[in-house]
Amino acid sequence: MSFYSVTVLGGGAWGTALALSMLRAGHKARLWARNAEDAAAISAGENPRYLPGIEFGEGIEATTDMEAVLDRADCVLAVTPAQALREVLSLAQGHMPANIPLVLCAKGIEGGTGTLLSAIAGEILPNNPVAALSGPSFASDVAKGLPTAVVVAAREEALAATLALRFSAANLRCYSTDDLIGVEIGGALKNVFAIAAGAITGAGLGASAQAAMVTRGFVELRRVGAAFGARPETLMGLSGLGDLLLTCSSAQSRNFAYGLALGRGENLAGRPLAEGVATAAIAARIARERGIDAPIIGAVAQILERAITIREAVAALMSRPLRTEAE
Numbered sequence: 001m002s003f004y005s006v007t008v009l010g011g012g013a014w015g016t017a018l019a020l021s022m023l024r025a026g027h028k029a030r031l032w033a034r035n036a037e038d039a040a041a042i043s044a045g046e047n048p049r050y051l052p053g054i055e056f057g058e059g060i061e062a063t064t065d066m067e068a069v070l071d072r073a074d075c076v077l078a079v080t081p082a083q084a085l086r087e088v089l090s091l092a093q094g095h096m097p098a099n100i101p102l103v104l105c106a107k108g109i110e111g112g113t114g115t116l117l118s119a120i121a122g123e124i125l126p127n128n129p130v131a132a133l134s135g136p137s138f139a140s141d142v143a144k145g146l147p148t149a150v151v152v153a154a155r156e157e158a159l160a161a162t163l164a165l166r167f168s169a170a171n172l173r174c175y176s177t178d179d180l181i182g183v184e185i186g187g188a189l190k191n192v193f194a195i196a197a198g199a200i201t202g203a204g205l206g207a208s209a210q211a212a213m214v215t216r217g218f219v220e221l222r223r224v225g226a227a228f229g230a231r232p233e234t235l236m237g238l239s240g241l242g243d244l245l246l247t248c249s250s251a252q253s254r255n256f257a258y259g260l261a262l263g264r265g266e267n268l269a270g271r272p273l274a275e276g277v278a279t280a281a282i283a284a285r286i287a288r289e290r291g292i293d294a295p296i297i298g299a300v301a302q303i304l305e306r307a308i309t310i311r312e313a314v315a316a317l318m319s320r321p322l323r324t325e326a327e
């Protein structure tokens with residue numbers, strides 16, 4: 001594949017790992033970070049704040065200058081937290097080359113408004129085709145060059161396929177799909193269940209409860225996905241089931257670790273980013289407003305709001321009216 005200049009917006013764990021991936025795929029990688037110290041460290045070959053202990057060498061050109069980082073970019077990856085996307089794309093507005101693809105790599109839904117990230121991108125950068133990259137991929141694994149597979153989505157199938165081809169490298173296998181909404185929803189909602197999985201472990205509720213929650217959580221994920229028009233087979237794929245399996249089974253997931261601390265009754269202040277906290281609240285509201293049966297999402301939101309305890313949530317979930325599994 002020909003040389004490509006990729007700009008990453010976001011100097012955290014995933015932005016850095018994806019920039020490295022782009023280098024490995026043979027592209028030029030520039031990165032925008034809001035923090036000058038982080039930008040300097042990344043340019044020098046490490047990101048001690050977000051990827052401690054991983055030295056990746058020089059190669060990523062990191063800066064805090066939005067105009068310079070977007071100059072002559074062929075493609076932009078948006079890799080800040082979901083709740084910061086609107087702000088960061090607004091900073092990019094005016095500097096973004098027209099018609100180049102914008103690839104959303106955050107996993108979330110805008111709190112308060114319930115707007116999907118692709119819709120935010122469409123509002124702020126209407127002249128750039130939108131894509132999304134999602135799937136089971138811990139930043140530290142990808143940064144270390146460990147193998148995984150993700151999916152790249154765009155409404156235009158040919159764009160998704162082109163980006164997947166460009167982004168694939170020896171350790172990153174990129175599938176493609178035209179189901180943009182499905183990929184977005186899968187990535188956003190799995191975080192809510194990862195918090196639940198961590199909480200179950202932390203509260204000592206057992207491996208059986210864990211598997212039951214993941215299975216029934218996946219039913220809710222598909223229900224909410226269907227309401228947004230996501231295709232079931234997308235949610236059965238890497239951004240959905242794949243990421244759910246990863247983050248509901250490993251304390252390497254920050255969402256799982258957040259739930260673990262919650263379940264253990266530990267202090268939650270100052271913890272690393274857990275996107276599922278904001279997503280749980282907005283997903284619970286969306287489910288309520290649209291009449292979607294999503295009791296686990298609702299329970300996670302209420303636990304996070306401190307409206308109920310984990311034990312109360314479990315008791316309420318266990319005493320719901322019995323029904324067939326297919327309902």
Ligand SMILES: NC(=O)C1=CN([C@@H]2O[C@H](COP(=O)(O)OP(=O)(O)OC[C@H]3O[C@@H](n4cnc5c(N)ncnc54)[C@H](O)[C@@H]3O)[C@@H](O)[C@H]2O)C=CC1
Nearest residue numbers: 011012013014015034050080081082084106107138139273
């Ligand atoms: N870390 C991981 O393993 C993966 C993360 N993701 C997703 O990528 C997104 C970003 O996650 P990470 O990079 O891991 O988070 P992080 O916490 O490691 O880094 C977040 C970065 O965004 C910056 N940031 C935060 N608020 C900002 C704002 N208002 N304006 C500008 N920059 C801001 C921070 O300074 C930091 O550089 C999340 O949606 C996450 O779900 C997706 C796949 C893997």
Ligand SMILES: O=C(CO)COP(=O)(O)O
Nearest residue numbers: 135136137138253254255
């Ligand atoms: O989405 C991820 C891996 O696919 C990362 O999960 P956490 O944000 O929970 O660490």
